[in-house]
Amino acid sequence: MTLQLMTLQQLLHEYNQGDRDFSETSLRGVSLIEKYLVGTDFSRCDLSGADLSHSDFSRANLARANLTDAELVGTHFNGANLQSSNFIGANLQGASLVGANLIGADLRAANLTGADLRGADLCGVRLSGAILCEADLTGARIEASELETADYEGAALDDLQTICEVQVESLHWVSWGANA
Numbered sequence: 001m002t003l004q005l006m007t008l009q010q011l012l013h014e015y016n017q018g019d020r021d022f023s024e025t026s027l028r029g030v031s032l033i034e035k036y037l038v039g040t041d042f043s044r045c046d047l048s049g050a051d052l053s054h055s056d057f058s059r060a061n062l063a064r065a066n067l068t069d070a071e072l073v074g075t076h077f078n079g080a081n082l083q084s085s086n087f088i089g090a091n092l093q094g095a096s097l098v099g100a101n102l103i104g105a106d107l108r109a110a111n112l113t114g115a116d117l118r119g120a121d122l123c124g125v126r127l128s129g130a131i132l133c134e135a136d137l138t139g140a141r142i143e144a145s146e147l148e149t150a151d152y153e154g155a156a157l158d159d160l161q162t163i164c165e166v167q168v169e170s171l172h173w174v175s176w177g178a179n180a
Contacts, residue, residue, distance in 0.1 A: 003024055003025060003026040003044075003045070003046055004024060004025050004026065005025075005026050006022070006025045006026065006027060007030075008027075008030050008031065008032070011025075011027065011030070011032075015037070015040070020039060020040045020041060021040075021041045022040060022041060022042050022045060023041045023042065023043040023044055023045065023061075024043075024044045024045065025042070025045050025046075026045070026046040027042075027045060027046065027047050027050060028046050028047070028048050028049055028050065029048070029049040029050060030047070030050045030051075031050070031051045032050065032051070032052045032055050033051055033052070033053050033054060033055065034053070034054045034055060035052075035055040035056070036055070036056050037055060037056060037057050037060060038056055038057070038058045038059055038060065039058075039059045039060060040057070040060045040061075041060070041061045042057075042060060042061065042062045042065055043061045043062060043063045043064060043065060043081075044063070044064045044065065045062070045065045045066070046065075046066045047062075047065055047066060047067050047070055048066045048067065048068040048069060048070065049068070049069050049070060050067070050070045050071070051070070051071040052070060052071065052072050052075050053071050053072065053073040053074055053075060054073065054074040054075060055075050055076070056075075056076040057075060057076060057077050057080050058076050058077065058078040058079055058080060059078070059079045059080060060077070060080045060081070061080070061081045062077075062080060062081065062082050062085055063081050063082065063083045063084060063085065064083070064084045064085060065082075065085045065086070066085075066086045067085060067086060067087050067090050068086050068087070068088045068089060068090065069088070069089045069090060070087070070090045070091070071090075071091050072087075072090055072091060072092045072095050073091055073092070073093050073094060073095070074093070074094045074095060074096075075092070075095045075096075076095070076096045077095060077096065077097045077100045078096055078097070078098045078099060078100065079098070079099045079100065080097070080100045080101070081100075081101045082097075082100055082101060082102045082105055083101050083102070083103045083104055083105065084103070084104040084105060085102075085105050085106070086105075086106045087105060087106060087107045087110045088106055088107075088108050088109055088110065089108075089109045089110065090107075090110045090111070091110075091111050092110055092111060092112045092115050093111055093112070093113045093114055093115070094113070094114045094115065095115045095116070096115070096116045097115060097116060097117050097120050098116055098117070098118050098119055098120065099118070099119045099120060100117075100120045100121070101120075101121050102120055102121060102122050102125055103121055103122075103123045103124055103125075104123075104124040104125070105122075105124075105125045105126070106125070106126045107125055107126060107127050107130045108126050108127065108128045108129055108130065109128070109129040109130065110130050110131070111130075111131045112130060112131060112132045112135050113131055113132070113133045113134055113135070114133070114134045114135065115132070115135045115136070116135075116136045117135055117136060117137050117140050118136050118137070118138045118139050118140065119138075119139045119140060120137075120140045120141070121140075121141045122140055122141060122142045122143070123141060123142070123143040124143060125142075
């Protein structure tokens with residue numbers, strides 16, 4: 001698959017003209033800080049190394065997007081489709097992922113410190129080396145693999161056992177912190 005190359009200026013021009021479909025586009029390293037992109041289609045996009053901090057991608061489609069090493073500090077992904085997306089090494093500190101679909105996402109070595117994951121679907125996510133300190137996982141659905149090296153210090157895990165589907169054998173080496 002060949003991705004269409006697009007500059008930030010082209011993206012903003014097309015967005016302002018009403019286009020909301022940027023699927024299969026390469027926006028590698030782009031800076032989209034504090035942008036409002038609600039409901040936009042970025043499925044199968046290459047956003048690796050991009051700075052999307054404090055932007056709003058609520059209800060956006062980022063399925064199978066590459067967000068490796070992306071800066072996503074304070075970014076809103078509420079209700080977004082992030083299924084099978086790659087967040088390896090991404091900085092999601094303080095990000096809001098309320099009700100997001102993260103089924104099959106790769107969050108290895110991602111920093112989710114203080115992230116809001118209430119009601120998110122985390123089935124099949126890869127969390128090896130992820131940092132979830134102070135994250136809110138209330139009501140989240142978790143059936144993750146590679147949890148053994150994730151850091152959950154101080155994470156809010158209210159109702160985790162009753163609401164979530166947790167593969168207990170995967171939690172053998174997880175540190176649940178103060179809320180355990």
